[in-house]
Amino acid sequence: IIPFAVLGLIYYLNFKELYKNLYLDSSLKTKTEQARTTNLEWTRKFGDIAPFMQLDLKLITRSKRAKSSLWMLGLGLLYGLFFYPNPVYANQEWFFVFIGIFVTGIFLINFGQFIPAWDSSYYKLLMSQNIKYEKYLKSKFTLMIMSVIIMFVLSIPYVYFGWKILLAHFAAAIYNIGINSHVILYGGSFNRKKIALDQKAAFNFQGTGAVQWIIGLPLMIVPMIIFAILNYLISFEIAIAIIIALGLVGIALHQxxxxxxxxRYQATKYKMIDAFDQDN
Structure with missing residues (x-):
């Protein structure tokens, strides 16, 4: 009796399952999932440069090469820990501004040095849209300035190693905003190397030219030399004040x-288009 009962139960369950899936259409239904997209609505607050900002942010978060700008933020923020805890550098005040430039300007340097080469794969198409160069560059400038402010705020805990370090970082941030942001944008007008966005960033020098090496001098070395000389000849406070003043002059003359x-970009527009069309 038991075997027949088990057989009957199996038959009943099988019949019920077949009946439930009797209609062919029901088996052809596909599951739908809600697509997740990055919310960039906040960029609309920036007006007509918002589309360019969105383009850059999508580039940074999606392409292998540009993502280096993100993980470099962590490296830049922790850069000071390689020096400040070391007693050897405790009295090396001339070095504080150099570290401050790097910490607060890590995104500005890493991302900015390849402007406009980040867009090289579609630069010709972008320029054919009759866009305003001013808006295009303003969006890059805005992203870099935002990064400097954010990095300075995140670096405030360095005050643990002394108020002079915090002051040096503040001066470096102002200098990055007023001077280095403009220097790196101007340097970008000389970029002629196309960047392969699908390649990994680690130990990848593809797209790197003489511009990227030369631009480091005015960005990092010049402010350090100015600060070191003034700090040695006059005082730390005066040296800080001059670095801040230089940055404020750059901000005042921004337009x-x-x-x-x-x-400059408009004058070299077609040279860049031609260069980015080449494989290098």
């Missing part, structure tokens, strides 16, 4: 400087 840089 005029950007007009000059924009004119």
């Amino acid at each position: 005029k400087i950007m007009s000059f840089i924009t004119a």
Whole structure:
């Protein structure tokens, strides 16, 4: 009796399952999942440069090469820990601004040095849209300035090693905003190397030219030399004040400087288009 009962139960369960899936259409239904997209609505607050900012942010978060700008933020923020805890550097005040430039300007340096080569794969198409160069460059500038401010705020805990370090970082941030942001944008007008966005960033020098090496001098060395000389001849406070003053001058002259840089990009527009069309 038991075997027949088991057989009957199996038959019943099988019949019930077949009946439930009797209609062919039900087996052809596909599961739908809600697509997840990065919310960039906040960029609309920046007006007509928002589309360019969104393009850059998508580039940074999606392409292998540009993602290096993100993980380099962590490296830049922790850079000071290689020096400040070491007693050897405790009295090396001339070195504080150099570290501050690097810590607060890590994104500016890493991302900015390849402007506009990040867009090299579609630069010709981008330029054919009759876009305003001023807006295009302003979006890059805005992202870099935002990064400097964020990195300075995140570096405030370095005050643990002394108030002079915090002051040096603040001066470096102002200098990055007023001077280095413009320097690196101007340097970008000389970029002629195409970047392969699908390649990994680690130990990858593809797309790197003489511009990337030369630009490091005014970005890092010049402010350090100015600060070191003033710190040695006068005082730490005066040296800090001069670095801040230079940055403020750059901020005050921002519109005029950007007009000059924009004119430079417009003058070299077709040279860049031609260069980015080449495989290098």
